[in-house]
Ligand SMILES: [Zn+2]
């Protein structure tokens with residue numbers, strides 16, 4: 707990403723900037739797709755293991771994950787919805803509350819199988835965390851791309867906090883930590899207390915900082931008309947690159 711951004715110093719033409727942003731979105735989408743496929747496969751395997759094991763006198767780590775996924779989610783509404791879809795597809799049970807188990811004596815084989823099941827669940831947890839990160843990253847680059855293209859295709863940005871249905875483009879802000887957008891005033895206000903503007907509707911628990919707030923206008927493709935400062939892509943995208951570690 708940083709390597710890509712450095713190209714903008716040399717290539718300041720609009721087509722190149724848009725093309726490069728499209729390429730980043732494409733790449734991030736591919737990474738997300740791969741992560742999704744891995745998670746779906748791991749969930750399928752864990753559901754099979756769970757069925758084979760039966761109940762072992764206590765809630766398995768996997769069932770705890772399923773319960774958590776179905777009831778609480780992973781701090782990002784879109785990612786959580788995606789995981790629930792995968793759970794349903796894999797045939798994972800619906801669990802609302804932790805069931806009461808009667809402890810039983812485990813055989814060595816049961817212990818070994820349950821250990822493998824735990825390991826699979828660790829993998830699932832890691833992939834879920836990765837999925838949230840990848841989804842947020844893709845969301846951010848899609849927002850950047852859309853704002854860059856705002857002249858051709860109008861971007862309709864609502865603000866979840868003040869409930870404005872269509873934030874004027876001059877007031878649009880996007881968070882580099884999760885890609886969520888809203889009006890500058892609300893995005894800033896929430897970021898100052900460490901939250902994403904979508905925490906107002908319980909859809910994102912990303913830790914946002916003031917340094918994560920990117921003004922939509924600074925991403926526009928038509929410099930002079932948009933910000934009157936005649937900035938170049940190099941500066942803009944360098945700034946974006948600075949926000950992403
Ligand atoms: Zn607002």
Ligand SMILES: [Zn+2]
Pocket residue numbers: 881884885886902903904905910911912
């Ligand atoms: Zn967010």
